[in-house]
Amino acid sequence: MAEPGFWDRPEDSQTLMQARKRLEEELAKDAQLASLIGDMEAFFELAAEGEDVEVELTRELKNSRGVVEKLETAMLLSGENDYRNAIVTIHPGAGGTESQDWAEMLLRMYLRWAEREGFKTVITDRQDGDGAGIKSATFEVNGKYAYGMLQSEVGVHRLVRISPFDANARRHTSFASVFVYPEIDDTIHIEVKPDDLRVDTFRAGGAGGQHVNRTDSAVRMTHLPTGIVVQCQNERSQHKNRDMAMKQLKAKLYEAELDRRQAETDKLEDSKADNKFGSQIRNYVLAPYRLVKDLRSRLGVGDVDSVLDGNLDPFMHAYLAWKKTGKVVGDDSGTDDLG
Numbered sequence: 001m002a003e004p005g006f007w008d009r010p011e012d013s014q015t016l017m018q019a020r021k022r023l024e025e026e027l028a029k030d031a032q033l034a035s036l037i038g039d040m041e042a043f044f045e046l047a048a049e050g051e052d053v054e055v056e057l058t059r060e061l062k063n064s065r066g067v068v069e070k071l072e073t074a075m076l077l078s079g080e081n082d083y084r085n086a087i088v089t090i091h092p093g094a095g096g097t098e099s100q101d102w103a104e105m106l107l108r109m110y111l112r113w114a115e116r117e118g119f120k121t122v123i124t125d126r127q128d129g130d131g132a133g134i135k136s137a138t139f140e141v142n143g144k145y146a147y148g149m150l151q152s153e154v155g156v157h158r159l160v161r162i163s164p165f166d167a168n169a170r171r172h173t174s175f176a177s178v179f180v181y182p183e184i185d186d187t188i189h190i191e192v193k194p195d196d197l198r199v200d201t202f203r204a205g206g207a208g209g210q211h212v213n214r215t216d217s218a219v220r221m222t223h224l225p226t227g228i229v230v231q232c233q234n235e236r237s238q239h240k241n242r243d244m245a246m247k248q249l250k251a252k253l254y255e256a257e258l259d260r261r262q263a264e265t266d267k268l269e270d271s272k273a274d275n276k277f278g279s280q281i282r283n284y285v286l287a288p289y290r291l292v293k294d295l296r297s298r299l300g301v302g303d304v305d306s307v308l309d310g311n312l313d314p315f316m317h318a319y320l321a322w323k324k325t326g327k328v329v330g331d332d333s334g335t336d337d338l339g
Contacts, residue, residue: 022083029071036064069317074145076320081182081258082148086141087251092133093156093175100133102159102174105308107137110153112310119143124232124244132165138230138248140183147182152319153312154180155281162287171287175280181251190250190257198222199242204233221245228252282315284308294318298328 043057077083090106092099114121120142127135141150156177163172184190204218218233219241230248232241282294284304292307293300297318301307307315318329 029074032067033071036067040064069313073149073313073317073320076317076324077145077148079148079151082151083145084147085143085183086147086150087138087181087183087248088141088150088153089136089138089179089181090134091136091177091179092129093177095172095174097129097131097133097165098163098172099174099176100129100131100135101165102133102157103135103137103176104129104133105159106157106176106178107134107139109308109310109312110141110150111139113312114141114143114146114310116310117143117146117149119146122234124234124248125230126233138232142183147180148320149316150180152316153178156279158280158283160283160285160287181248181255183247184251184254190253192223192246192249192253196224198224201238217241219245221249223249223253226253226256228256296328297322 039060040057043053043060046053047057088110090103090110092103111121121139122142123137123139125136125138127137129135156175159174159176160171161174162169166172198221200220200222201216202218202220203216215236215238217236217238218231219238220229220231221242222229228249230245230252232245232248235241235244281296282292284307285291285293286304290304291300291302292304292315294315297315299315299318301314303311322328
């Protein structure tokens with residue numbers, strides 16, 4: 001950085017500064033872990049000398065566990081784009097109001113998770129359902145490792161519950177799909193030719209104030225060569241909505257290019273399963289018993305309310321460990337055959 005002319009190359013200097021920041025954070029984590037180990041060793045030495053430190057040692061172990069789990073999760077996040085912000089899209093499966101309501105429950109779950117993590121979220125597009133729930137939603141999650149954590153959610157999510165929309169209180173099964181893309185760095189050049197774009201403007205629907213609903217500020221972009229469609233209606237300004245839509249389009253084009261170049265990973269295409277029984281990655285059962293079970297890591301959690309309120313870290317950690325090692329944390333017995 002002391003090199004003459006370093007700051008005259010904004011793109012290069014920004015990339016280097018970001019890399020330096022990540023390295024400094026890694027060093028800080030190492031120092032934190034060394035401090036934890038030192039504290040634990042001191043307590044054990046006191047215990048060996050006959051000191052009564054059981055209460056303090058128990059408290060220190062409990063506090064340290066959360067830190068160690070977060071450090072372990074960070075170690076598992078080593079992908080090229082894991083540290084980036086994320087763009088998340090949710091679509092209900094077949095089933096009308098039931099699935100649309102489930103999609104909205106998922107939207108709330110992820111927004112609550114992001115809030116727990118201290119991430120900033122922006123809903124860029126939301127299409128309300130006819131009676132309840134949503135027909136689709138797209139939102140950004142801004143924070144370090146947002147994409148790395150949220151990639152565990154890509155796929156079909158299945159809900160089994162007593163339907164609040166069924167007068168006979170029968171059990172229903174609903175599906176919704178989740179797609180996650182990394183928000184690409186501004187320094188990465190993704191060329192989008194004007195001739196390859198169709199841009200439509202329309203009047204935004206739903207909440208957002210009189211101005212939003214009165215003007216054609218919403219923007220829909222279609223990338224003609226690939227068929228990729230994005231839209232944004234969050235901002236009052238058509239110009240701002242156009243910028244956000246372009247950012248989402250570039251993110252999807254970037255992910256598609258990675259898939260093309262690295263077909264062995266093919267994360268995006270593998271996730272595009274049908275929204276129906278047998279294709280899901282996770283089951284959320286509210287009746288006749290209560291259990292959330294991931295079908296990849298085999299992790300099961302009985303506190304369904306906590307999970308739906310955004311407590312997703314155990315599932316994300318278990319998924320990353322399964323992805324890295326192939327090992328599961330649970331068993332194959334249980335509840336996957338509910339219809």
